[in-house]
Structure formats: C-alpha cells, structure tokens
Amino acid sequence: MFEVLKSSPLFSGLDNIEINALIDNVLHQIRNFANKEVLAYSGEKVERAMILLEGKLQGEMIDFAGNSLKIEEIDPPQMVAAAFLYGPQSVFPVNLSALSDGKMLIIFKKDFTQLLSSDHRVLNNYLNIVSGKAQFLSRKITFLSFKTIKEKIAYYLLNHLKTGSLVVTLYQSQKGLAEMFGVARPSLARTIGEMEDEQLIRWERNQVVILNLKLLQAILGK
Amino acid sequence: MFEVLKSSPLFSGLDNIEINALIDNVLHQIRNFANKEVLAYSGEKVERAMILLEGKLQGEMIDFAGNSLKIEEIDPPQMVAAAFLYGPQSVFPVNLSALSDGKMLIIFKKDFTQLLSSDHRVLNNYLNIVSGKAQFLSRKITFLSFKTIKEKIAYYLLNHLKTGSLVVTLYQSQKGLAEMFGVARPSLARTIGEMEDEQLIRWERNQVVILNLKLLQAILGK
DNA sequence: TTAAGAGTGTCACAAATGTTACACTTTCAG
DNA sequence: CTGAAAGTGTAACATTTGTGACACTCTTAA
Numbered sequence A, B: 001m002f003e004v005l006k007s008s009p010l011f012s013g014l015d016n017i018e019i020n021a022l023i024d025n026v027l028h029q030i031r032n033f034a035n036k037e038v039l040a041y042s043g044e045k046v047e048r049a050m051i052l053l054e055g056k057l058q059g060e061m062i063d064f065a066g067n068s069l070k071i072e073e074i075d076p077p078q079m080v081a082a083a084f085l086y087g088p089q090s091v092f093p094v095n096l097s098a099l100s101d102g103k104m105l106i107i108f109k110k111d112f113t114q115l116l117s118s119d120h121r122v123l124n125n126y127l128n129i130v131s132g133k134a135q136f137l138s139r140k141i142t143f144l145s146f147k148t149i150k151e152k153i154a155y156y157l158l159n160h161l162k163t164g165s166l167v168v169t170l171y172q173s174q175k176g177l178a179e180m181f182g183v184a185r186p187s188l189a190r191t192i193g194e195m196e197d198e199q200l201i202r203w204e205r206n207q208v209v210i211l212n213l214k215l216l217q218a219i220l221g222k
Numbered sequence C: 001t002t003a004a005g006a007g008t009g010t011c012a013c014a015a016a017t018g019t020t021a022c023a024c025t026t027t028c029a030g
Numbered sequence D: 001c002t003g004a005a006a007g008t009g010t011a012a013c014a015t016t017t018g019t020g021a022c023a024c025t026c027t028t029a030a
Helices: A003-007 A016-024 A109-118 A120-144 A149-160 A174-181 A185-197 A213-221 B003-007 B016-024 B109-118 B120-144 B149-160 B174-181 B185-197 B213-221
Strands: A029-033 A038-040 A048-054 A057-062 A068-074 A095-098 A102-108 A167-169 A201-203 A207-210 B029-033 B038-040 B048-054 B057-062 B068-074 B095-098 B102-108 B167-169 B201-203 B207-210
Touching: A003 A016, A003 A048, A016 A109, A048 A109, A068 A174, A102 A109, A109 A120, A120 A149, A120 B120, A149 A167, A149 A174, A149 A185, A149 A213, A174 A185, A185 A201, B003 B016, B003 B048, B016 B109, B048 B109, B068 B174, B102 B109, B109 B120, B120 B149, B149 B167, B149 B174, B149 B185, B149 B213, B174 B185, B185 B201
Parallel strands: none
Antiparallel strands: A029 A102, A038 A095, A048 A102, A057 A068, A057 A095, A167 A207, A201 A207, B029 B102, B038 B095, B048 B102, B057 B068, B057 B095, B167 B207, B201 B207
C-alpha cells in the first residue's frame, strides 16, 4: 500500500513487508490536500508526524511586513517538520502550503513515538533525519549571511553545478529564487544583468550557462 | 566526578550514580583549553561528542571576506555540535573558539552511540537536544530575515525582556551584538542613536531601558 | 486563436547599510 | 596609577538594495 515509503529516509533499510507491518501497527490516516491549500501556519503546535506521499509542499516564513522567505520545498517521500515534532518548542517554524494536489500519511505524535521505539533502525533513521535537518538549516544560515546578491547567486550556482558541467538547470522562476534569497525580485534581475554584462554567466529561460567559472568562484573566494 | 552533568540536558532525569556509571562504561577523556583557543574549524569532521564542563565557547561563521557572524555562545553543561554528530554531513558548521579557559568531556562517536543505546532516557534526551538545536537554528533564520537593523534590535530586546520589567541587561558589547546581527558595528551604533532620539529606548552601559514598549512592539507589528 | 496571468527586463529614485576615519571613554593588567 | 587595548559615538561618503512603475514576452486555458 505504501510503496513510495520504501525509498523514504525514515524507512531506509526496511522492506515493504516490514514497513507495512510497522504502520499497520499504529494509528494513522491519509490526508488529501489541494493545490495552494495552507496545511499549517507558523506557530501552530506540531502534534502529528507527516510524511508526504504525493504532491509538492513548500515552507515559507512570512515576516511582519508580509514579505516571504521560502525556506524549502518538500517532495515525497520526505517527512514534514521532522525536527519540530520533539524538542522544547514543537511548533511549525513556517507556513506550510501546497504547491500541487497531493496526499500525506499522518501519524499522531504518541503513535509515532511508539513506532520509533518499536524498531531500532527507524529510530536511527529518524535521528539522522533530524540531524540532517539541523544541518540544512545551518547551511541556510551560511547562505543568508552572504552580504551581496552577487555572492548569493554565485554560491547558488556553484552549489547546483554538477561536476563536469557548466550548465545549471533551474527549477524555479526568478521570482521564486528572489524569495529564497530574501531579496526583491527586480534587485535580483538587475544583478543577473550585471553578471551577464561581465561575461560571467548567460541566464536563459530555465538554465544558466557558466561562462567564466574561475571568476565566479573568485566572487566567493576573496 | 562529573557533578555538573547532573544538570545537563543529556542526562536529565538521571542521578549522579547512574551518570557516572554510564560514562565510566565508555571510553572518554577530558580536554582542557585556553582562552581564545580555536577548538574546531568550520568544515572539519565531527568525530567526537563534546560536553562543556567549564568555561565558555562560541561558534561563529566566517565568510570569505573575513566577516564573522556569531551564531551562539555555549555554557556548561551543554553539548557542543550535538546536531552535527550524526546525519548526512557531519561537519562543524562554525569555527568553535574559547571565550575563556575551561575544559570539556570528550567521547568518541562510536562510544557515544553505545552510550545512547545503553539508556533510553539518554537517547530520548539526545533526540530532544537535536530537535531543540534545529529549532534554535530556525529561529536564527527568522531573526536574520528581518530586513532592517531597527527590527533586529526591537526583536532582540523584546525577546530578552523579562515579563514585568522594562530593562534588558546586556551580556555583550555592541561589537558582539553587531556580529550576532550580521551588521557593521557603526551601523548598529547609528541605529541605536536614532532609536534613542525617538525616545524608544535609553541605551546605557550594560543595560537598555525600554521607554516606549508599545512603539517598540509596533516596529515588529506592522 | 486569443485573452489573461505570470514572469522578465529595465528604469529613476529612495532608503538602508557599509566603509573609513578619528576622537573620546572605559577597562584592566602590571 | 598608568598605559595599552577595547569599546563607543559620530561624521562624510560610497554602495547596495528596495520600491514602484511600465512595457514586453511567454504560457496556457477557454
């Protein structure tokens, strides 16, 4: 029934039969959601473990002025808010909204705790997920602490560059990127234009061609 | 021997005898360090669990231009880099340096894993610590995503204000604050000056008096 | 096929912050 | 007590980014 869970980090190392047995053993439910639906608001208590089965979600912070900072996109079969289920302040750090129709598996905290303690491998996986989450957030801070937009662009491109290639494929609009960078959209466009003038990159529709890798690295290197 | 550990989050709920038994049961060592010593560099692999016993540490990110962003200060008996011991990328996210002389308890990862699995309470505590760490980092992102220095100051003061009081005691210099905020020191001083002109606050040596709480909150509220 | 919506490039101007410099004060070790 | 080091207030100026506006392109659903 939960074929997709086999490749989920939480159940890594378990086979289908074991996964189904574990899940059947605890209370759970399936929740369907529609595109653009808001599934949770920042500050809301996290009382259930959620594993995305189908569709796409995003987490974004909204500040008091209404500006949004997109923190991450979530694809199946990832857990949602994994690092916020336990710990001293278990509330959603972001608004969670749907980028498409989809569905997710829901397990209440009490039952999830029981699931964790019933299998050492799952517990170990969960520990890795939460650690990975902290590491992701830490990298996010590194990224946000870059001062200039140019640095952010350079860092983003170099991190999404597959070794050997000089082309970065974009899965987001400039608008989406601007939100991730925490900058205004026209400011991003302007800086992109400047970097094109400098023959650093060529920014096309859905991909960016690196024209001068060394100079691009030098932006971060000095 | 490790009296201070009784109040450590990792050993919460255990008594002295149990703690000593657990620790004696695994390989461990004590490491002394001197003020200003750098204990680990960003990017270095985390191979040991470290619990601060005495002294004070700080973690700071250094960007390529040499600017530093102080992420946190660590006091005993906290764990160091707890969320970076497991997970996909177990490397230090910050430079770890000493703010005073001190010493810490060191347990190698393998032995620490053994310690975790030998007591359910400790494992549970550790899960809470790592979750708490992720939550801390998440709040840090919230903080860094404030656009203006004024917002950052207001947020910082309101968060350090004890209920009922109108005075915030500072345990850091303006220079230290500027590093935490990720802004230039004179810029911080200028903004403080502006807020004093506006009768919002009175900034004294080691403490800040809130003169107009409502207006201060309004900075974040609109 | 076409109209609507989303995304993009660009501009002029405003606002915020960084940079560098210097004088002054405070702290603290010797 | 004193000198050095660290911290603070402030200024002029340079840079960077945000804002709001508009025209244009692309995509897509009716």
